Amino acid sequence: MPTLHIPARPGSSDALFDVWTPDNAIQMDAVVAACVLVAQADGRVTVEERQAMVRRMRTSPLVTVFDLDEILSAFAVLNQRLDHDLEDGEARAEAAIAALDNQPTFARLLVETACSVANADGGFDPAEWQAIVRICDLLSLDPADFDVAPTAQASP
Numbered sequence: 001m002p003t004l005h006i007p008a009r010p011g012s013s014d015a016l017f018d019v020w021t022p023d024n025a026i027q028m029d030a031v032v033a034a035c036v037l038v039a040q041a042d043g044r045v046t047v048e049e050r051q052a053m054v055r056r057m058r059t060s061p062l063v064t065v066f067d068l069d070e071i072l073s074a075f076a077v078l079n080q081r082l083d084h085d086l087e088d089g090e091a092r093a094e095a096a097i098a099a100l101d102n103q104p105t106f107a108r109l110l111v112e113t114a115c116s117v118a119n120a121d122g123g124f125d126p127a128e129w130q131a132i133v134r135i136c137d138l139l140s141l142d143p144a145d146f147d148v149a150p151t152a153q154a155s156p
Contacts, residue, residue, distance in 0.1 A: 030100045036075055036079050036082065040079065052120030053120075
């Protein structure tokens with residue numbers, strides 16, 4: 001399968017080229033699974049979270065190699081699976097994410113995409129933060145590398 005070399009984003013100081021494989025179902029499933037786990041972390045997917053994922057998929061040169069209709073369909077299927085059988089849905093999502101464990105460039109991009117979904121509704125709540133930490137654990141990454149922390153909760 002051919003690879004697509006995507007240059008760093010305009011204005012980015014990162015000279016490293018990011019490489020995704022178009023139509024790679026393993027990579028796409030992992031990205032979708034991470035987005036769903038984060039969006040579902042607090043028990044429901046908000047409109048803002050879904051829109052953040054769609055926006056990221058449409059505008060980020062890092063993930064536009066994937067077909068948006070396929071992503072939306074996969075997101076809906078996995079989201080529904082989590083709604084109907086949480087344990088099975090989480091196990092399937094975690095397996096999809098773990099498939100990128102030995103691919104550090106892809107793994108980092110996946111976490112960055114998941115972070116954009118978590119931040120869509122104004123910050124990381126503790127459940128979303130835990131989902132990011134779990135994703136990082138599955139990918140053998142340090143969550144501290146992504147500068148994420150739960151948003152402080154207001155005291156009652």
